Amino acid sequence: MNTTLYDATAHDIARVLVGQPAYRVKQVWQALYEQLRAPADITNLPLSARNELAAALPESLVWKTESTDASGDTVKFLWNLCDGGHPIETVLMLYPNRATVCVSTQAGCAMGCGFCATGQAGFNRHLSAGEIVEQVVKAARRAKEIGHRVSNIVFMGMGEPLVNEAATRAAVERIHDDIGISARHLTISTVGIVPGIRRLARWPLPVNLAVSLHAARDELRDELVPINKRYPIEDLVAACNDYLDQRHRRVSFEWALINRVNDTRRDANELARLCKRLRPSAHVNLIPLNPTPGWPTRGSSPRRVQEFADILVGLGVNATVRRNRGTDIDAACGQLAAGQTITPVRLGRTEN
Ligand code: SF4
Numbered sequence: 001m002n003t004t005l006y007d008a009t010a011h012d013i014a015r016v017l018v019g020q021p022a023y024r025v026k027q028v029w030q031a032l033y034e035q036l037r038a039p040a041d042i043t044n045l046p047l048s049a050r051n052e053l054a055a056a057l058p059e060s061l062v063w064k065t066e067s068t069d070a071s072g073d074t075v076k077f078l079w080n081l082c083d084g085g086h087p088i089e090t091v092l093m094l095y096p097n098r099a100t101v102c103v104s105t106q107a108g109c110a111m112g113c114g115f116c117a118t119g120q121a122g123f124n125r126h127l128s129a130g131e132i133v134e135q136v137v138k139a140a141r142r143a144k145e146i147g148h149r150v151s152n153i154v155f156m157g158m159g160e161p162l163v164n165e166a167a168t169r170a171a172v173e174r175i176h177d178d179i180g181i182s183a184r185h186l187t188i189s190t191v192g193i194v195p196g197i198r199r200l201a202r203w204p205l206p207v208n209l210a211v212s213l214h215a216a217r218d219e220l221r222d223e224l225v226p227i228n229k230r231y232p233i234e235d236l237v238a239a240c241n242d243y244l245d246q247r248h249r250r251v252s253f254e255w256a257l258i259n260r261v262n263d264t265r266r267d268a269n270e271l272a273r274l275c276k277r278l279r280p281s282a283h284v285n286l287i288p289l290n291p292t293p294g295w296p297t298r299g300s301s302p303r304r305v306q307e308f309a310d311i312l313v314g315l316g317v318n319a320t321v322r323r324n325r326g327t328d329i330d331a332a333c334g335q336l337a338a339g340q341t342i343t344p345v346r347l348g349r350t351e352n
Pocket residue numbers: 109110111112113116117118119120157158159160191212333
């Protein structure tokens with residue numbers, strides 16, 4: 001595969017623009033990353049140079065479809081990778097004062113979490129750093145068109161970022177250095193790759209860490225998140241404490257509530273005990289599981305979610321119930337790519 005546009009270095013661009021004045025490279029770089037312009041829209045570059053750029057350094061993501069949820073504040077993009085057509089997803093979430101992009105780091109995923117549509121579909125390939133960055137640029141461009149500025153990136157889409165660590169780290173650096181989003185607003189979400197968490201604690205950029213926990217005892221977690229058999233909870237807690245020692249930041253635990261599987265009082269008690277083993281205690285984000293066709297159970301009811309949250313809070317844990325964004329557009333991890341049957345809806349409403 002050719003080097004893609006967002007994998008290209010300034011040196012690669014200079015090679016394509018040979019014969020043009022030297023300042024053109026900077027002009028292109030700023031247009032791509034600061035102004036979020038599509039290559040064809042870099043109109044201060046001569047048309048011939050734009051054409052050469054497009055031919056030598058193609059984009060990787062081919063727009064397949066997009067959908068917006070009923071409230072109009074969640075947009076999900078489905079792309080096909082240009083080399084093999086594998087589908088990947090990106091989600092743009094709009095809030096009154098900020099916008100967040102959730103990116104994929106792999107086409108598919110090998111982690112095999114049974115409740116997850118991506119896990120059910122299996123692994124295709126890693127994404128390159130440029131393919132991760134391209135998702136951010138394209139979602140941020142869409143946000144800009146409707147008057148929002150993307151301020152946060154979560155690596156929480158398809159795939160496990162710490163299994164594709166080199167590309168994830170390079171993408172983080174480009175998003176930080178060139179798009180200009182601060183490390184405090186970048187969050188790596190892992191299912192619990194312990195050696196990766198230990199390395200993450202030593203990355204030059206102090207990004208946030210979120211762990212998709214979903215169970216606080218090995219017996220249940222082995223079932224929900226099979227990688228737990230290799231990296232059990234004891235090792236995971238030690239790695240999180242190592243991250244905290246290095247970074248002095250908070251870790252968050254993601255907990256998808258599955259009806260009568262991990263939403264009982266026992267689960268809440270175990271989670272509260274586990275949170276308190278972190279120094280400082282972890283913050284818990286609770287979200288009802290989005291239904292996926294291949295998983296026989298369903299998400300917890302709003303009442304059970306609230307009861308679970310109340311138990312945690314009563315035990316002194318910081319817990320937030322997150323809105324389940326985009327259930328009506330299959331916005332759970334991997335569902336859009338798995339289905340590919342939704343009706344495209346253009347984003348029609350802004351929220352300020
Ligand atoms: S939940 Fe995350 S780690 Fe697990 S299979 Fe899905 S994408 Fe992979």
